[in-house]
Amino acid sequence: MKYSIFSLARAALSGHKNWPRTWRDPEPQKQYDVVIVGGGGHGLATAYHLAHEHGIRNVAVLEKGWIGSGNAGRNTTIIRSNYLLPGNIGFYEMSMKLWETMESDLNYNAMVSQRGVLNLYHSDAQRDAYARRGNAMRINGIDSELLDQAGVRKLAPFLNFDNARFPIQGGLLQPRGGTARHDAVVWGYAHAADKLGVDIIQNCEVTGFTRDANGKVTGVETSRGTIGAGKVGIAVAGNSSRVAAMAGLRLPIESHVLQAFVSEGIKPLIPGVITFGAGHFYVSQSDKGGLVFGGDIDGYNSYAQRGNLPVVEDVCEGGMALMPVIGRVRLLRQWGGIMDMSMDGSPIIDKTPVDGLYLNAGWCYGGFKATPGSGFVFAHLIARDELHREGARFRLDRFQRGAMIDEKGQGAQPNLH
Amino acid sequence: MVELSVELSWAETTPLSRIYAAGRQGAKEHDAGLTMAEQTGFELVQVMARRGQWSATDQACKEAYGASAPAKPHAVVAQGALLVWSGPDQFLVLSPRGDGLERARLAFAGMASLSEQSDGRSLLRISGARSRDLLAKVCSLDLHPAVFPQWAAAATSIDHTSVNLWRSTDRDGEAVFHLLVFATFAESLWHTLLDSGAEYGVAIDAPGAWQA
Amino acid sequence: MRIACPFCGPRENGEFSYLGDAKPKRPAPDAGQDAFYDYVYLRDNVAGEMEELWYHGGGCRSWLKVRRNTVTHEIFSVEPVAGAGAQKVAS
Numbered sequence: 001m002k003y004s005i006f007s008l009a010r011a012a013l014s015g016h017k018n019w020p021r022t023w024r025d026p027e028p029q030k031q032y033d034v035v036i037v038g039g040g041g042h043g044l045a046t047a048y049h050l051a052h053e054h055g056i057r058n059v060a061v062l063e064k065g066w067i068g069s070g071n072a073g074r075n076t077t078i079i080r081s082n083y084l085l086p087g088n089i090g091f092y093e094m095s096m097k098l099w100e101t102m103e104s105d106l107n108y109n110a111m112v113s114q115r116g117v118l119n120l121y122h123s124d125a126q127r128d129a130y131a132r133r134g135n136a137m138r139i140n141g142i143d144s145e146l147l148d149q150a151g152v153r154k155l156a157p158f159l160n161f162d163n164a165r166f167p168i169q170g171g172l173l174q175p176r177g178g179t180a181r182h183d184a185v186v187w188g189y190a191h192a193a194d195k196l197g198v199d200i201i202q203n204c205e206v207t208g209f210t211r212d213a214n215g216k217v218t219g220v221e222t223s224r225g226t227i228g229a230g231k232v233g234i235a236v237a238g239n240s241s242r243v244a245a246m247a248g249l250r251l252p253i254e255s256h257v258l259q260a261f262v263s264e265g266i267k268p269l270i271p272g273v274i275t276f277g278a279g280h281f282y283v284s285q286s287d288k289g290g291l292v293f294g295g296d297i298d299g300y301n302s303y304a305q306r307g308n309l310p311v312v313e314d315v316c317e318g319g320m321a322l323m324p325v326i327g328r329v330r331l332l333r334q335w336g337g338i339m340d341m342s343m344d345g346s347p348i349i350d351k352t353p354v355d356g357l358y359l360n361a362g363w364c365y366g367g368f369k370a371t372p373g374s375g376f377v378f379a380h381l382i383a384r385d386e387l388h389r390e391g392a393r394f395r396l397d398r399f400q401r402g403a404m405i406d407e408k409g410q411g412a413q414p415n416l417h
Numbered sequence: 418m419v420e421l422s423v424e425l426s427w428a429e430t431t432p433l434s435r436i437y438a439a440g441r442q443g444a445k446e447h448d449a450g451l452t453m454a455e456q457t458g459f460e461l462v463q464v465m466a467r468r469g470q471w472s473a474t475d476q477a478c479k480e481a482y483g484a485s486a487p488a489k490p491h492a493v494v495a496q497g498a499l500l501v502w503s504g505p506d507q508f509l510v511l512s513p514r515g516d517g518l519e520r521a522r523l524a525f526a527g528m529a530s531l532s533e534q535s536d537g538r539s540l541l542r543i544s545g546a547r548s549r550d551l552l553a554k555v556c557s558l559d560l561h562p563a564v565f566p567q568w569a570a571a572a573t574s575i576d577h578t579s580v581n582l583w584r585s586t587d588r589d590g591e592a593v594f595h596l597l598v599f600a601t602f603a604e605s606l607w608h609t610l611l612d613s614g615a616e617y618g619v620a621i622d623a624p625g626a627w628q629a
Numbered sequence: 630m631r632i633a634c635p636f637c638g639p640r641e642n643g644e645f646s647y648l649g650d651a652k653p654k655r656p657a658p659d660a661g662q663d664a665f666y667d668y669v670y671l672r673d674n675v676a677g678e679m680e681e682l683w684y685h686g687g688g689c690r691s692w693l694k695v696r697r698n699t700v701t702h703e704i705f706s707v708e709p710v711a712g713a714g715a716q717k718v719a720s
Contacts, residue, residue, distance in 0.1 A: 310643030
């Protein structure tokens, strides 16, 4: 169905009891042109763009749990394109533009809210680094504004400006950045892809790949039987190494747990997204009033969707240093998601050495904002067997070629990215 | 233009002297629940046995200090010094100011590396009925007497700060804890401890010479 | 998660820093680019039991080899490794 004011009125008249399913629940067919492993935002966006841009509609998305059960429902919902390096900057801006048209493209309310993303700086050196980043953004046609302390005070007067250790000097603002309702994003992509004929198959875990005599992938083995495929795309960030290992591949990736938090609802306080520059802490306020925040990964390899207390303490300390006003706010919930930490902090969208197998991985903890762009670029790669211009540097072999995209300049120590 | 004047002085100072205020801090409506003090006048030498030299170091320790070198987390009262375990094959020699370094140099020549730390560390003492309650807020170790008796020691972190912690002889039937901390971190840790102890009422003694 | 340091006893994991998988071994200098690529960048990224290196920087400053389940965070063994006090390290 098409969602509109009329469908809403019609449903209201019947007490909202007759809403149809947002997407079908089909049995898997024997054969598809393309099978996407992973029903997260990236996998669903890939399927949508395969159908929408490339006319490839005989597509299945296989999800081992349910739509929204993984990182799609675990992130802190931030969207932005304030990157510095070539390779990232164009890609994330393309993704930002897709966010801006997503709701009409998908006919779904994803609650995209461009409330601004403000990165604070606390020293002259950090100001200079942000000035450079802001200039790089402007050269690429992306909105950015370097604020001094008075400018930040106007936006967020409640911050601890005169903190003796980390006084706030100013911030880099991207006004078009903001948040989106993360569940609604996957529901919207599932809805739109389904409408174009894509089969979304939940509770279907991939357990292996079928290959022909030449080693080409011919399909997947799943908990619901073998499914044939002309091409297979992997979009299972967090578990990329496990799935790639089924095809005999080792990846430049470690899996780490990232925790996120939400507080009890409070009155409107935080205008957009604010990040602390002297520790790892980022916060926004949901429409329900809860403060949604997070910080660093726990720092050790983990596939458990829960973290440990030292990082809880660290994140809360960051919050208290930035805005002591939240000291009496109670935590409502806390959870963990598994991140594909790559060796340079940037993602991988590429063919693999295995014929017919394509990889979308390594999103570290920045995957949510990339959702539409990632799907767009990955669909282009699968459909045409060529890299899209904006994803052309996310190569799997870039570590061998010395062409890393290392925004932090951290080197091959994934828990530090 | 702000005039900056810096007065240089050779007068002895301590890492905490800038903020130290003897007297009562925190809750005042009842007797102080604990006592805190900076300890001064000590000499501190870090001893690290060289590879394969632990037995020789231990033997030399017995000869020079009349006690085995601590091989597990505890503190040993020896002749004229306190030996505090600080890690595998290493310990601290704490003594009243005097010839501490020279004595260690003669004792461990050729078998252990020494590092003079007298001015590199600050030594704090916490005692009294509520001292465990204060430490429970900031220290993740179990300091119950059953598992942390007198002269137990630990290398741990308190408020992100590395600390050598040990319990010495009880005073007036209450536990006495010593915290050895990097000198430049002492001020920060002192503030944290005062904040944590404020609700119990803290009596701060004048800085005094350390005694085992 | 608590790690039982063989020297200090059980400690909260905030006292430790993580290096990662203990398996990769630095290749010989003349082993070639592929071997170094493998060593520096590729990981088994095990879901399950894994041997890894932790540093007890907030305590006794020893390097430790920890066998841990990356799915459940259960820890099976903790051993000192070279540099963590010569007397207790076998090799």
